[in-house]
Structure formats: structure tokens, C-alpha cells
Amino acid sequence: MTQDDILSKIQAEFPKIEKAAVQVKDYLTVKLASKDDLIPMAAWLKKEGFDYLEMATAVDYLGPVNMKGYIRQPNFNAFLPGGAKIEVESAAAAGYPYRPVIEFVWSVVSRTDRARVFLKLEVPRDAASAPSLVGLFKSADWQERENFDLLGVRYEGHPNLLKILTPDFLQGHPLRKDYVHVKDRYDE
Amino acid sequence: MSSAATSDRLFINLGPQHPSTHGVLRVGLTIEGEVIVKAVPDIGYLHRGTEKLAEVRSYHHCVVLTDRWDYVAAMPNNLVFCLATEKLLGIKAPARADALRVMMCELNRVASHLLFVGTYGIDIGAFTPFLYAFREREMVLDLFEMLCGARLTYNYIRLGGVMIDVPADWTSKLKEFLEYFKPKLDEYDQLLSFNPIFMARTQGVGLVTPEEAVSWALSGPNLRGSGVAYDARKADPYCGYENYEFDVVVGKEGSCWDRYFCRVLEMRQSVRIIEQVLARLPEGPVMASGVAKVPKPPAGEAYAHVEAARGDLGIHLVSDGGMSPFRMHVRAPSFLNLAILQEKLVGMKISDVIAFLGSIDIVLGEVDR
Amino acid sequence: MTSSSPKPASVKASLPEPVLNDKNGILMTNRRWPIEQWARPWSLPGYRNGAMMLAGIVLGILAGGALIGELSKWGDRLYALMGSFAAAKGISTVAVEAVWIAIKVLIVLHVILLNGLWSIWWERKISAHIQSRVGPTYAGGFHGWAQTILDGVKLFLKEDITPAAADQWVHALAPAIVIAPCIAAFAPVLFGSELAAARLDVGALYIFAFAGISVIGVVMAGWASGNKYSLLGGLRAAAQIVSYELPRGFSVVPVIMFAGSLDLSVIVSAQSGFWWGMAPRWFVFYPVVGQVAFLIFLIASIAETNRTPFDIPEAESELVGGFHTEYSGMKWSVFFLAEYAYVLLGSFLLATFFLGGGGSPLPWTPFTLVPSWVWMLAKAMLMMFVFLWVRWTLPRLRVDQLMDVNWKFLLPWSFANIALAGLYLAFWLK
Numbered sequence: 001m002t003q004d005d006i007l008s009k010i011q012a013e014f015p016k017i018e019k020a021a022v023q024v025k026d027y028l029t030v031k032l033a034s035k036d037d038l039i040p041m042a043a044w045l046k047k048e049g050f051d052y053l054e055m056a057t058a059v060d061y062l063g064p065v066n067m068k069g070y071i072r073q074p075n076f077n078a079f080l081p082g083g084a085k086i087e088v089e090s091a092a093a094a095g096y097p098y099r100p101v102i103e104f105v106w107s108v109v110s111r112t113d114r115a116r117v118f119l120k121l122e123v124p125r126d127a128a129s130a131p132s133l134v135g136l137f138k139s140a141d142w143q144e145r146e147n148f149d150l151l152g153v154r155y156e157g158h159p160n161l162l163k164i165l166t167p168d169f170l171q172g173h174p175l176r177k178d179y180v181h182v183k184d185r186y187d188e
Numbered sequence: 189m190s191s192a193a194t195s196d197r198l199f200i201n202l203g204p205q206h207p208s209t210h211g212v213l214r215v216g217l218t219i220e221g222e223v224i225v226k227a228v229p230d231i232g233y234l235h236r237g238t239e240k241l242a243e244v245r246s247y248h249h250c251v252v253l254t255d256r257w258d259y260v261a262a263m264p265n266n267l268v269f270c271l272a273t274e275k276l277l278g279i280k281a282p283a284r285a286d287a288l289r290v291m292m293c294e295l296n297r298v299a300s301h302l303l304f305v306g307t308y309g310i311d312i313g314a315f316t317p318f319l320y321a322f323r324e325r326e327m328v329l330d331l332f333e334m335l336c337g338a339r340l341t342y343n344y345i346r347l348g349g350v351m352i353d354v355p356a357d358w359t360s361k362l363k364e365f366l367e368y369f370k371p372k373l374d375e376y377d378q379l380l381s382f383n384p385i386f387m388a389r390t391q392g393v394g395l396v397t398p399e400e401a402v403s404w405a406l407s408g409p410n411l412r413g414s415g416v417a418y419d420a421r422k423a424d425p426y427c428g429y430e431n432y433e434f435d436v437v438v439g440k441e442g443s444c445w446d447r448y449f450c451r452v453l454e455m456r457q458s459v460r461i462i463e464q465v466l467a468r469l470p471e472g473p474v475m476a477s478g479v480a481k482v483p484k485p486p487a488g489e490a491y492a493h494v495e496a497a498r499g500d501l502g503i504h505l506v507s508d509g510g511m512s513p514f515r516m517h518v519r520a521p522s523f524l525n526l527a528i529l530q531e532k533l534v535g536m537k538i539s540d541v542i543a544f545l546g547s548i549d550i551v552l553g554e555v556d557r
Numbered sequence: 558m559t560s561s562s563p564k565p566a567s568v569k570a571s572l573p574e575p576v577l578n579d580k581n582g583i584l585m586t587n588r589r590w591p592i593e594q595w596a597r598p599w600s601l602p603g604y605r606n607g608a609m610m611l612a613g614i615v616l617g618i619l620a621g622g623a624l625i626g627e628l629s630k631w632g633d634r635l636y637a638l639m640g641s642f643a644a645a646k647g648i649s650t651v652a653v654e655a656v657w658i659a660i661k662v663l664i665v666l667h668v669i670l671l672n673g674l675w676s677i678w679w680e681r682k683i684s685a686h687i688q689s690r691v692g693p694t695y696a697g698g699f700h701g702w703a704q705t706i707l708d709g710v711k712l713f714l715k716e717d718i719t720p721a722a723a724d725q726w727v728h729a730l731a732p733a734i735v736i737a738p739c740i741a742a743f744a745p746v747l748f749g750s751e752l753a754a755a756r757l758d759v760g761a762l763y764i765f766a767f768a769g770i771s772v773i774g775v776v777m778a779g780w781a782s783g784n785k786y787s788l789l790g791g792l793r794a795a796a797q798i799v800s801y802e803l804p805r806g807f808s809v810v811p812v813i814m815f816a817g818s819l820d821l822s823v824i825v826s827a828q829s830g831f832w833w834g835m836a837p838r839w840f841v842f843y844p845v846v847g848q849v850a851f852l853i854f855l856i857a858s859i860a861e862t863n864r865t866p867f868d869i870p871e872a873e874s875e876l877v878g879g880f881h882t883e884y885s886g887m888k889w890s891v892f893f894l895a896e897y898a899y900v901l902l903g904s905f906l907l908a909t910f911f912l913g914g915g916g917s918p919l920p921w922t923p924f925t926l927v928p929s930w931v932w933m934l935a936k937a938m939l940m941m942f943v944f945l946w947v948r949w950t951l952p953r954l955r956v957d958q959l960m961d962v963n964w965k966f967l968l969p970w971s972f973a974n975i976a977l978a979g980l981y982l983a984f985w986l987k
Contacts, residue, residue: 093509388954537956
């Protein structure tokens with residue numbers, strides 16, 4: 001099945017769904033209109049053979065990463081000749097549409113069709129939540145916990161939404177672009 | 189459960205310092221006698237924030253980070269990051285580089301599976317296969333050392349190709365190794381795979397049905413051990429895998445032994461692929477021209493995934509046009525494979541926990557990233 | 558860096574030229590690829606070393622045997638001397654007997670201690686060569702013979718740690734309770750045809766009774782350590798050893814029926830003689846009954862000593878060492894010593910019950926001239942080799958499989974074996 005076939009199939013079932021503006025290269029990427037669409041969409045896709053939740057992640061589009069989020073300031077550009085000023089400020093790329101949103105990304109795979117669909121959902125940054133897919137795909141369990149831990153996004157209906165990777169005393173969600181590291185007992 | 193029944197229960201910590209957790213995994217086990225009634229995996233002891241670190245490093249620097257996820261088989265890690273970045277940059281590695289990438293990844297798969305065979309033997313209580321497997325793994329690592337100077341963290345596959353062409357007599361040494369290695373696979377089968385005690389310990393233990401395996405998004409030999417023939421090398425070929433003949437090995441019932449034996453058979457398939465690559469290794473450059481020292485790919489998103497030794501390793505890369513990835517997400521196979529632990533351990537005996545944990549073959553560097 | 562300083566050379570210029578490929582030549586020439594080893598197996602030092610080690614083992618057996626044999630002769634002389642001395646001085650014979658018993662106890666004790674030195678080194682070498690390693694080579698010069706001695710010194714010097722959660726007294730007492738019955742069990746063990754510390758009419762029963770006591774020490778160790786893994790190990794040990802006592806005891810019942818006595822020297826003398834002038838009348842060669850009993854006894858002995866494939870009480874990969882996790886220094890080495898003492902006990906019992914004790918395997922002159930203690934030791938060492946061989950080849954069983962093997966396989970077959978032995982006695986050996 002080509003990407004267009006899948007897209008037309010999806011659009012026949014869910015007319016509101018359209019192609020995302022930024023496509024994941026080589027794969028079909030669709031944009032969900034609202035978070036209520038996610039569960040019916042995922043359930044339908046699962047029924048259609050896309051029963052393998054390959055990835056669930058999220059991206060924070062606030063802006064360039066805050067350098068105070070790092071314990072040690074990394075040398076940003078080691079290719080500069082010696083003696084040059086080390087660049088520690090991350091620069092905003094010109095013309096990129098930074099915006100205060102968090103975009104959820106899911107990818108589901110059909111093993112029989114050898115096809116892969118990326119689902120995208122944009123939510124405002126201060127109320128970042130999406131329905132949990134644990135009921136449909138068990139693999140969503142830890143991936144959603146990971147995203148909750150690192151990005152501070154919430155998944156409604158997740159039975160056990162706890163921190164998973166970072167230590168309990170770590171404050172904040174490191175992968176948020178405005179994350180600032182708070183010194184703890186393990187810092188120098 | 190009444191209070192009288194719960195008082196018979198014992199809580200034990202399996203890890204983080206335990207010989208069989210293969211790293212710093214901790215599983216909180218509640219046991220009744222020898223039977224598990226609750227299992228809570230606890231990870232994160234090795235979390236190094238790779239995804240965060242990548243956001244302030246140039247793309248070339250990020251290849252170095254990738255080596256540290258699955259340090260047992262680092263070549264596919266390098267490869268998957270380079271594939272994703274190359275998609276963003278719109279460049280393509282030359283034919284010889286592609287062939288070398290395939291060869292190194294398969295060789296690394298052999299090394300990784302050899303480590304698995306050895307350590308799984310130790311988990312089950314047989315010490316001898318470990319040394320046998322390491323004898324051969326040592327030779328693979330020596331080959332890698334000859335190739336790129338490193339034995340574990342290679343940083344060999346670079347953006348646009350590979351670091352360096354193979355040295356002069358390297359391919360002949362590789363052929364020598366393959367000739368030596370093929371009969372050794374039968375030796376492992378005699379010593380471990382078809383040992384009655386080993387089979388009794390692992391067959392029918394830790395059964396994962398195909399539906400469960402797909403729902404938990406297992407990948408690699410864990411998925412194929414359950415009988416699901418899904419392999420990224422076949423389903424979504426990269427680096428010219430579609431040109432090589434090999435079989436996707438699948439198990440029958442999804443037991444620990446099936447997962448183990450899938451890996452043993454995969455080594456044979458890897459040898460097959462390496463031989464084909466050796467037979468028709470194209471000439472030419474090993475690095476694409478025009479890869480900048482500080483590449484700044486145009487804004488966009490890319491997803492690349494490869495069949496690493498432990499499963500389907502994917503990278504989701506978002507670029508804002510700057511010199512470092514705006515967001516990098518790693519779809520780590522070990523992380524997803526490990527998640528099934530909390531469901532499957534319930535009802536097992538302690539010995540089976542070790543057999544199951546060993547058979548899903550995790551690397552904590554990849555789980556915690 | 559101020560702006561007035563001269564511009565430094567660029568980073569790239571100061572880097573040395575890449576030398577990666579130069580390294581390959583060195584690696585290629587220095588590496589001994591195993592393919593060459595397989596092509597010319599006997600020309601390689603490793604195999605010569607193996608042959609030399611085998612010769613060393615044989616010499617060691619002979620030397621050990623000579624020591625024991627000489628001791629017995631010296632012992633008879635010493636006993637006679639002591640008797641005459643006591644008679645001359647008017648000392649009571651009770652005192653003489655007491656001193657004599659003390660001497661014998663010391664000798665048996667040293668057999669156990671020296672066995673620890675010898676068999677740990679031997680196990681290291683055997684396991685190393687099974688695993689395509691070489692094992693200890695440095696300490697002492699000849700194949701690292703002094704490695705165990707140095708390890709013993711190290712264990713003496715190690716800090717003896719009692720965990721805070723442990724029950725101090727029980728923790729300290731457990732190793733003693735493990736090793737004491739083990740030493741006592743050696744009293745009637747035959748080191749030659751007649752060479753034993755004590756001749757007991759109920760020798761076999763006595764050994765089994767004492768060997769079974771050690772499990773109490775293991776359970777105490779597991780419980781007193783204050784560690785849940787140790788507790789599990791202790792419980793597993795209790796279940797396992799108590800279960801395997803049964804087939805172990807029943808498997809020698811046919812032997813006792815054939816010999817008509819529990820006395821070990823009678824059992825050995827019942828195996829003297831040859832069928833058709835050449836095949837020894839050892840119990841292991843009695844058709845069906847002998848082999849089945851031998852195998853059951855061997856398997857149960859391995860299980861009794863907590864060694865792979867029956868090492869679930871210590872199970873490094875599951876219970877992190879089991880009952881001896883929390884032990885260190887000499888307390889730990891006492892456990893280790895007891896394990897090897899039980900291996901030696903099992904080996905001597907196998908040689909005594911099934912392999913004709915000190916009898917020669919062939920009825921011809923050069924073999925029959927060899928003293929009985931040499932044969933006994935050689936057979937025991939052969940059996941010990943089997944113990945090591947099994948340990949370093951097989952994986953570990955699970956708890957329930959272990960119990961299945963015992964209750965569903967070994968025990969029924971040992972009963973059937975007793976019935977078969979009864980038929981032999983009724984129709985063949987009457």
C-alpha cells in the first residue's frame with residue numbers, strides 16, 4: 001500500500017484527518033484535529049492491521065534549548081580553532097516557527113502491509129495532555145511514563161503514570177526546552 | 189487477600205547489584221515461597237540523558253553518544269543515527285560504505301549474540317559456554333580493533349559513509365574467522381542448545397504469545413521467538429539489505445528457549461549475509477562527498493530504524509535548521525522489551541525469573557539511555 | 558586569552574597523523590589465531606602442558622598414596638612402641654588408646670585439609686582446561702600449585718564480617734556445624750583395603766547418618782545471615798539434601814544385600830575375585846543392578862554436595878551465593894572446605910561401594926603388586942574427576958525439576974533396583 005492509499009483510507013473513515021504540514025521523511029504523517037480523535041483513530045488503525053505501536057514520543061517546540069539545563073556547559077563547537085571563544089549559547093535558527101506547543105508523535109506499524117503511519121497531535125504547552133493508549137497497546141505503558149518523566153506531558157487514563165528514568169529528587173522535566181537544572185546533592 | 193496470606197510473603201530486591209540482571213536493573217519481587225506474586229521493574233540507574241545531551245551537540249558529536257546506548261552492539265546505533273541524519277541532509281552513502289555498514293552491523297550482531305549465548309548459559313548455571321562464546325567474540329572484537337581501533341564504542345559509521353576503508357588484509361582475516369566460526373555454532377548447539385537440562389529449564393518457560401509480543405511491541409529475536417516474522421531488514425530495507433539473501437528466523441511457542449535459539453540461528457544468517465557482502469564488495473569511496481564539518485540540515489523531521497542486535501532500534505529526529513538536533517528520540521528496543529517483565533514474571537519461580545530476564549537480553553545502557 | 562597574543566596554530570595542524578592502519582600489522586602478526594591450533598593440535602605448548610599436568614596428577618596420586626601407606630606402617634610401629642612403653646612404665650592402656658585415637662583423628666583431619674588444597678587446585682585446572690583456559694600458572698612455579706595455599710593465607714587475613722542483621726551466635730556456629738559431622742563421617746572411610754581410622758560394623762549407616770547432619774548447619778547459616786537470599790538458599794538446601802538422602806541411602810541397599818554387611822571392609826572384600834579370570838567382581842559390573850545403583854548414588858552424591866547441576870542452594874546467578882553470601886574469611890572457607898570434603902567422601906564411597914575399593918582391576922602381576930591404597934586413591938580421584946567434569950559441563954536444574962528428578966525418577970528406580978537385587982540373591986547369587 002502506498003502512502004496515498006493509506007491516507008485515502010483514513011480520510012474515508014475520519015474526514016477531519018489531514019496530512020501534517022511537516023512530514024516525517026519517507027513515511028505518512030497525519031495530523032489529528034483534537035485529542036478526542038486519538039482513541040477512535042488508534043482503535044481503527046489497530047483493527048486495520050496497524051497493531052504495533054512502534055513509538056510514542058513528544059516534542060517541545062518552545063524554542064532553542066536553555067543552556068542552564070545542563071550541569072556542565074558543553075563545548076558547543078569543538079571545530080573552532082584553539083583560543084577562539086567557546087560558544088555556549090544555543091542559537092535560535094532563523095525562520096523556524098517556534099511556538100509554545102507540545103506535539104505528540106505516535107507511530108503505528110502494519111507488519112503485513114509493511115507500512116507505518118505517524119500520528120501527530122499539537123497541544124498547548126501549559127496543558128499538555130493526551131489520551132493514554134495503554135488500553136489498546138500495552139507498549140504505550142512505559143513509553144508514556146518516559147514522556148511524562150522527561151517532558152512533563154500527561155496521559156489521561158494511564159494506570160501508573162510515575163517517573164521512570166530520572167531520580168525521584170530531580171525537579172522538572174529535562175527535555176522541556178525551558179528546563180533549568182536545580183542543584184542537588186549529587187552535583188559538584 | 190487476607191492478612192494471614194500476605195504475611196507469608198517476602199519482598200526481595202533483585203538488583204541493582206545482582207549477578208543476573210545484566211547491569212543495574214532492579215526488580216522488586218514479592219514472593220510466596222518461590223513463586224512471584226508481584227514484580228515491579230525499576231530502571232533509570234544508568235540514565236545519562238542522551239536525548240538532552242544531543243540537543244547541544246553537532247550531528248557528528250551525536251554519533252559518539254549513540255555508541256553508549258547498546259554498548260554490546262554499537263554499530264547499529266551509529267548506523268541508525270547516521271541514517272536519520274542523512275535523510276534530513278538528503279545525502280546518501282556510497283555503495284561501498286553501504287556494504288561495509290551491512291557487514292559491520294552483522295558482525296556486531298554475531299558478537300552481541302555470542303555474548304548473549306555465554307551469559308544466558310551462566311544465568312542457567314552452565315559456566316563453560318560463556319568462555320567458549322567469548323573465545324569467538326574476542327576474535328570479532330579484534331577484527332573491529334583492527335578496523336577502527338575500538339573494541340566496544342566504535343564510532344565507525346559516520347554521517348555520509350564510514351570512517352575508514354577496511355585495512356589491507358582485513359577481509360582475508362574475516363574470511364578466516366568465518367571459516368573458523370561456522371563449525372563452532374554446532375559446538376554451542378551440542379554444549380548448550382540441546383542440553384536436556386538446559387531445554388528443561390527454558391522450554392515452556394516464559395511463554396509469550398504472538399499477540400502479547402505485538403501488543404508489548406517486542407522486537408528483534410524476542411518478537412520473532414514468538415513466531416512473528418517481523419524484521420526491519422526485510423520490512424523496511426536499508427543500506428541495501430534487499431540485495432542479500434537471508435531468512436527471518438522465527439520460533440514456535442515463544443518460550444525462553446525459542447528466543448535463545450532464534451539468536452543462535454540468527455548468527456548463522458548473519459554469517460550468510462557477511463559472506464554475500466564479502467563476495468561482492470563494491471569498489472569506490474567510503475564517504476559521500478559534501479558532508480559539512482558542522483552539518484546544518486534543513487528544518488524537518490525524519491525517522492530511521494534498523495534491526496539492531498536487540499531489536500528494532502529507531503530514531504526520531506527533529507531539526508530546526510540549527511547545527512544540533514532540535515529533538516532526538518530513541519526508540520530503544522531493550523526499553524520496550526523490558527516492559528513486558530512486570531506482567532510476565534507473575535506466577536514464575538525465582539529460577540524462571542532469571543531464565544526469562546536473561547532470554548529477553550537487555551542492555552541497561554540502552555534501557556536507560 | 559588576550560587579543561594581543563599571537564594566533565595559535567589550528568587544532569587540525571597540531572594533531573598527529575592518523576596511525577590506525579599501522580596498528581593492524583602489529584595486531585596481525587602477534588595474534589595467534591586458533592585455526593592454527595586446530596590444524597596442528599599436538600605441536601602446541603598448551604597440549605604439552607596438558608600432558609605434563611596429567612603426569613603430575615598421576616604422580617600426585619602416587620605420592621599421596623605412598624604417604625598414606627607409609628603412615629599406616631609407621632602407625633603400626635608407633636602403636637606397638639606406645640604399648641610397650643606403657644607396659645614398661647605401668648601406664649594404663651586407656652591412656653594409650655586415648656592418645657592413639659587422638660593421633661588417628663589428627664590424621665583424618667589432615668586428610669580433609671590437604672584434600673581442600675589439592676582438589677581446589679585440581680578443580681581450577683580441570684575447569685580451566687574444560688573452558689579452554691589455562692587456570693593458575695604463576696604461584697609456586699609448576700602450574701600454579703601454590704595458588705590454593707596462597708588463597709588460604711589470604712582467607713586467613715581477611716576481615717571476618719558479621720552483618721548487622723545477622724544473629725551473631727548462630728552465624729558463627731553454622732560453619733562449625735557444617736564441618737564437624739563431615740570430619741566425623743570420615744572415621745570409618747577406607748583409604749585402602751583395611752586402612753581406616755575406625756572399623757565399625759555399621760560403617761555405611763554411620764557415614765550416612767553423620768553426613769546428613771550438615772544440612773542443619775546450612776539452614777542455620779541461611780537463617781542467621783539476615784539476608785533473604787541466604788534464607789532462600791538455606792531452605793532450598795534443606796529441601797534438597799533431605800530429599801536426596803533417600804535415594805542415596807536406598808541405592809546402596811543392593812550393595813549391602815550382596816555383601817551382607819554394613820562394614821565397609823566386608824563390602825570391599827565381597828568384591829574381590831574375578832569373573833572368567835579377568836573381569837573384576839565389582840558391584841558396578843553386576844548387570845543392571847550395579848549400574849543403576851552406581852548412577853543413582855553418583856547423582857545423589859553430587860546433589861548432596863550442592864554442586865552443579867544441583868547447586869540450587871548457592872546458585873550464583875539466582876541467589877547470589879545462597880547460604881554463604883554473608884560469610885567471609887575463614888568462616889566462608891570452612892564452608893568451602895566442607896564442600897570439598899564431601900566430594901572426597903562421595904568419591905571414596907563410590908570407590909568402596911562400587912569399584913572394589915583397594916582391589917586391583919586386573920588379575921595379572923604388575924597390577925596386583927600395586928598396594929591397595931594406591932588403587933583406592935586412584936579410583937577415588939577418578940570419581941572426583943567425574944564430579945568436576947559434571948560440574949563444569951551441565952547447567953543448573955530448577956527447584957521443582959530437582960525434586961521431580963528425585964521423587965519421580967531416582968527413588969522409584971532405587972526401589973526397583975532393590976527388588977531386582979533380591980531376585981539376584983534368590984536365583985543367581987545363592
